[in-house]
Amino acid sequence: MASPEVTTQLEQLAASPNPQQRLEGYTQTLDSIVSASNNLRDNLVAYVQSILSDNIGVIHSRPLLSAFVEKYKGITNNEVKTEAGAEIVDLIAPKIVSYEQQDTDLKFVLADAYEAEEDFTNSAKTLQTIVLDSSQGRNVTDDEKASVWMRICRCYLEDDDPTNALSYLNKIKNVIFSVKDQATRLQFQLSQARINDSQRNFLDASNSYHILSNEPAIDEEERLRALSAAITTAILAPAGPTRARQLGKLYKDERAAETPEYGILEKIFLDRLLSPSEVAAFAAGLQDHQLAKTSDGSTVLDKAVLEHNLVAASRLYQNIPLESLGSLLGVTADRAEQYAATMIESNRLSGSIDQISELVHFFPMAAGQDPNNAQAVDLTTRDLRTWDANITHLSEEVEKVSTMLQREAPEFYESVMVG
Incomplete structure (x- = not known):
């Protein structure tokens, strides 16, 4: 509840017939409310209630509300700021x-206050209510x-909510090609990479991080950090030709040797x-979502390493033999067979699996051969190709x-030649 003296002043000002005196009176009252600081939250709410009353009128209340937002911005007590701001x-x-304009300005300040308290969800919810399709001529x-x-x-993203983050990223996709602000465009690329990362679309994330790592507008330290993230997510991706191409691109990047993940x-x-x-040392630098358990109880890293070691x-x-393969991979023979x-x-x-003999046969591939057709090559042909390759090398x-x-x-x- 507002202080009695503030309530009295506001009632007198609302009833004043002189607009100029009323404007000066409200300005002085707001100064006294902010400087006194006691019962600040309730007094601020009461002040806004007064200037928005029908007695004042929109023409006079707009500049008063604009002046209030400027004063509100300077309040250092974040708790008061968020509580009063939400009510206002x-x-x-x-x-x-x-x-509309005063509401927008106020919500930006309130969102700043929430973020200062690391309450990112409430900041996002506040920003969501800003009117962006104005019907009042505001461009x-x-x-x-x-x-x-x-x-x-x-x-x-700060509150680990990639689902809601993605919905707003998709909104930006509709206008990103007309956006001129470079900072927004870079943040868009980074957020896209982070969302792909958090949703375990590691190859897409790696590609986005790598693009960012080559962005000249970012300072060198941040570019190197983006490159590290690109390497990390590529390593966590499922084994296969696409991942191999991405790893090759990263390995050939001259800066890769400067990252901790290079080994x-x-x-x-x-x-x-x-x-x-080596795996344990790499795992120590991973984020929580990158160490989450999969349906079979293993982590994403466990699966990626097992698939890599299988290749x-x-x-x-x-x-x-399946038993030897399991020992090599650090798992049971049944699990080694399942992954293979x-x-x-x-x-x-x-390759192919002979379940009767409990053997895994790996097929060597000729240069440029489509992996989809690799299993169609018979054993004799494979042996001849291996023999030919050895003879050529010799x-x-x-x-x-x-x-x-x-x-x-x-x-x-x-x-010797003559002899």
Whole structure:
């Protein structure tokens, strides 16, 4: 409840017949309310109730409300700011058509106060009620709309709510090509990457992060951080040709060596087996949603590493018993068979499973061969291709030795060739 002296002053001002005296009186009363600071919340609400009353009229109340928003912005007590602000927004709501600009300015300040308290959901909800399709001739540009939607999206992301964040990101997609503000465009790209990341669309997230890492408008430290995020999400993506291409792109980026993830990136790109210690060190830097459990009880990282090591094993062996494969991957034989079958079925691994002999056969692939057709190659053809490749390699090595002898010991070379 407002202070008695403030209530009395406001009643007298509302009844004053002189608009000029009333304006000066309201200005002085607001100054005294803010400077006194006691019972501030109730006094501020009472002040706005008074200036919005029918006795004042819209023409005189608009400048008073604008002046109030400026004073409200300077209040340092966030608790008072949020509590009073929420009530004042409700007071303006029935008359918002007459006070669109003042309502918008007030909600921006209130949203700032919520964010200062790390109450991002209430900040987003406040910003959602801002009128962006004005019927009163107030021109709202695509840049302004995108800026508000972008801020709402970021607030929901801060509170780990990618579903609501995505709905506002989709709104921005409709106007992003006409948005000129570079900061909004960059925030859009970052939010898109974060949403894909949180929803475990890791390949899309990696691609978005990598694009950001090459954006010259961002400082070098942030670009390197985006590159690290691109590497991390690529590693977490399901094994397969698309992921391999993304890893290759990242591995060839000259800056990759500066990131902490470079060691594991290199081993994955070169199809080398990952040790438990390397995986544990990488997992220590992951976010909570990246360590969430999947339907089979394993984490996304566990699955990604297991699939990678399965591909790495296919580079080392032509065939391997399921029991040995399970030991190599650190899982049971049944689980190793399940993962191998899933990857073969989805064309992310070239091979076949002989359940009677309990063996997994891996199919070596010729350069440029479509993985979808790899299983159609018979065993004899595969063996011949392997033999041909070995003969070619041996011939090249013999030729190299011959050339070296001719260069380093020409007399010996001539005597041998003549003889």
